[in-house]
Amino acid sequence: MKTRISLVFLALFCVVTVNSFAQERFIQGIVTTFDSITIVGAEVMVKSSKEIVKTDSLGQFKVKIDGSDKLKISAKGFINQNVKLDEKTKLVAVNLKLKAGEKAREYAIGYGYVKDGEKLNALAQMTSDDVDFSQYTNMYDLMRGRFAGVQVQSNGDIIIRGVNSINLSSAALIVVDGVQVDGSVMSTLVPSQVRSINIIKDGSAAIYGSRGANGVVVIETKKGLDD
Template identity: 30%
Template sequence: MHKRIQLILIALTFYSAIFAQKATISGRVIDTLGQGLIGAIVVEKGTSNGAVVGENGKFSINVNDAKTAYITASYSGYANSTVALGGKTTITITLRENAVGIGEIMVVGYGTATKKEFTGASASVRGESLEKLNIPRVDQALQGQIAGVSINTNSGSPGGASSIRIRGLSTFGDNDPLILVDGVVYDSEGLNALNPNDIASINVLKDATAGIYGVRAANGVILIETKKGRKNSAPSIELSGYVGMQQASKKLNLLNANEYAVLKNEMFANGNQALPFSNTNLGEGTNWQDSVFKTAMVRDYNINVSGGSDKTTYSIGGSYFNQDGIVGL
């Protein structure tokens, strides 16, 4: 009896070994745009079986058992993703960019740091947030987004420049902050010349944190990083745009002609003076606010082409923005 049980166990072991043979799994690792992530790492969970993703995001890896194996893909700047094979031998793994958090990389001075490690007074706005806001100007991206930064509109004309103040006024002279775009001083007046859709991130350095930039940084520093292409990636074309309408959000509650005449007569009557209007039936009259203000159109179209090889990267963007004024001619 004992020998018979041993034979049964040996048979079962042999049977399971047949169906647990190694299998070769092939597939691709891509981002949310469908671009292959060259250099990503693919590993069978719980083992040392792994592979490096090659051209067009393709990979091939040997696993112990295609039915029970799990494949984990990882890539710098992206969240890891684990998928169950379930007997499949061909898979596609999509990685998403890491969400903003304490591990976010910030540009500070002549280097970078993560939010978790950085202890200075600073704040940042990501390019993804700008795209969701649908703002026509970069300075509007800072309005209400970063504590201690105030944006004041200098005029009501479409596309008018704004003044940026970081923690109030610090001198009787120029109070504008130092602005750097990709490490180069931006001397143009305001930020109107920059397209919000070309920006990857905006970092604002305050007080002593900005001291590394010298005297010009006394009013704070705004560091702007533009979008860049990725190495070894195929050309990616992004199109976006919107058309909207704008109007005066708040108007004064004024009297019409009839109400004005009645009120004027009451005022003169209280002073025992002759009434200026013998007939107060003047109708509605002209609503001058409706005559002055109008509903205006706003249009914004953007295109961006990016990509790169193993030696160079590129990102080319263009935009068309047209904003009509709400004050009619």
């Protein structure tokens, strides 16, 4: 009788152990900013175990998770981001947003989160913390004269790199809350609802493909950040 009970307990122990190992798995990921600039040394915390790992020189990480779990990614100068995982998640790509202001940029470069500081320095930024956007009636008036070398034409095109062709458009690509949009969207945006405007002038714009060849205007709205 004792032998039978022992076997039952042993069987139950094996089932629990197998289930435990089945739920425990590893997941890999990468942390970037502005879609392609890798962040080195960002902290990735697993909510279930509180384990913390840091991204490597390529912005990559690998952590052990327990079934459906959550990750918290943080780096000084950037807005923290939480990522909810499910059982099908195998790879995580996290794009942290840089906080507003020059201090955040200094942290990103000074703390070594962004190795190629020239990429961040090539970005011109203006936020609602720096300027009262609500005093402007439209986005064109807001941007006109605010960024060195950036022109706002009468037809609404925003020119960052000068007029490159007589026949082809030289207008910059417009990205609003992470989505590439038609330039006409600029006329519908309300300045008071905009959080920040970033101008990407150099080769970093290549991450947007051929459409980014004329430079990119990256706009974050207050609604987009709340989402």
